[in-house]
Amino acid sequence: MFGNVYNNKKVLITGNTGFKGAWLSLWLKQLGAEVYGVSKDIPSSPSLFEITKMESLVKHTFADIRDLNKIKELIHEIEPDFVFHLAAQPIVKLSYDDPIDTMSSNIMGTANVLEALRVAKFPCTAIMITSDKCYENVEWEWGYKETDHLGGKDPYSASKGAAEIIIKSYYESFFKDSDSQIKIASVRAGNVIGGADWAANRLVPDMFRAWSLGETVPIRSPHSTRPWQHVLEPLSGYLKCGQELYLDKKYNGYAYNFGPNSDQNKTVLELLEEIAKYWEVQKGADMYELQENNSFHEAGLLKLNCDRALQHFNWKPTLHFDETVAFTATWYNNYYNNTAIEMLAFTNKQIIEYVTNAKNRNNEWAK
Incomplete structure (x- = not known):
């Protein structure tokens, strides 16, 4: 799987204490990588980072990616073979509460990682993670391609569009030459769900916090539609992109979408009703209250076209909607309602089960 390129490699994950970063850390550990992490804090309590005692599994540093000197120092000391840059302010609503913090984290944080790589004296493959919100969303029904317009009506989307422009500018200015030791790609996904997400103002965590x-x-x-995908879906794409870019420089500088199957486009209400079936304690109509009055702008429809990832890497998603729901809801149900389950082992088991599903469906990346 992934051609064993991560085995015995040093991998630095920014934002490793976050939801996606923690899942990626565990997967890379399974692949035999020496995992390093940098985050300014642990963004929620509880968190997968704390539940799995991940600080004993990876080499972690608390630092803010907006501190350029510290990021330069860390990358210089580690000399990672791979960087996965996930550190960011990830919540749309918080971007309205504090737009400057969102801009500085998502824009200058990204620029700092790129600048630290620019002055590096060793080869490194960097996967820069942004978001599907980087696109100028005009609510159309077909998926956005990597060549579509960037932009956004809210501060969060604007910060992600700006981060993409900065990534592209660093590639064109510093990493495009054939003799560059640094190879980069940007990757975009969105509406990721899965066990151990406790971010504020996010649908699935809010559901399980309330029900618990x-x-x-x-x-x-x-009634807003989202292309729901399990966290392991885009992570498989990030890892596949890292593998192929490490092996072949022809992918240097590209952007890639990693989205779900078309049957994953469901309304918020449809997702809620399916997830509620797995909750063992509270049942009935009192589990949720529907509201239609949003105080801030959110996209009603957002979908990605993933043809480039299919053409370049033979990557495609694995899970169907019911499987995405089952993976997510059983994780939370076990955490809250089944104290006999050891959650590190269960989380690792879900990663193995996901890879097995991909292999059984002849997904090329899983071979």
Whole structure:
């Protein structure tokens, strides 16, 4: 799987204490990588980082990616073979509460990682993770391609569009030459769900937080459609992109979308009703309350075209909607309602099960 390119390699993950970063850390450990992490804090409590005692599994440093000197120092000391840059302010609503913090983290943080790589004296393959919100969303029904316009109506989307422009500028200015030791690609995904996400103002974490307390969860924009995907889906794409870029420089400088199958496009209400079936404690209509009054702009429809990832890497998603729901809901149900389950082992088991599903469906990246 992934051609064993990560085995015995040094991999630095920025934002490793976050939801996606922690799952990626565990997967890379399974692949035999020597995992390093840098994050400014642990963004939620509980968190997968704390639950799995990940600080004993990876070499972690608490630092802010907006501190250019510290990021330069870390990358110089580690000399990673790979960098996966995930550190960011990831919540749309928080971008309205504090737009400057969002801009500085998502724009200058990205620029700092790229600048630290620019002055590096060793070869490195860097996967720069942004978001599907980087696209100028005009609510059309077909998927956005990597060549479509960047932009956004909210500060979060604007920060992600700007990060993409900065990534492209560093590639064109510093990493494009054939003798460059640094290879980069940007990757875009969105509406990722899965066990161990406890971010504020995010649908699935809000649901399970409320239900664990026996409370009713308010659901805004219940009829908005999202391309729901399990966290392991885009991570498989990031890892595949890293593998191929490491092996072949012809992929240097490209951007890639990693989205779900078309049957994953479901409304918020449809997702809620399916997930609720797996909750063993609270049942019935009092589990949620539908609301239609949003105080801030959110896209009603957002979908990605992943043809480039298919053409370049033979990458395609694995899970169907019911499997995405089952992976997500059983993780939370076990965490909250089944104390006999050891969550590090269960999380690793889900990664193995996901890879097995991919192999059984003849996904090229899983071979």
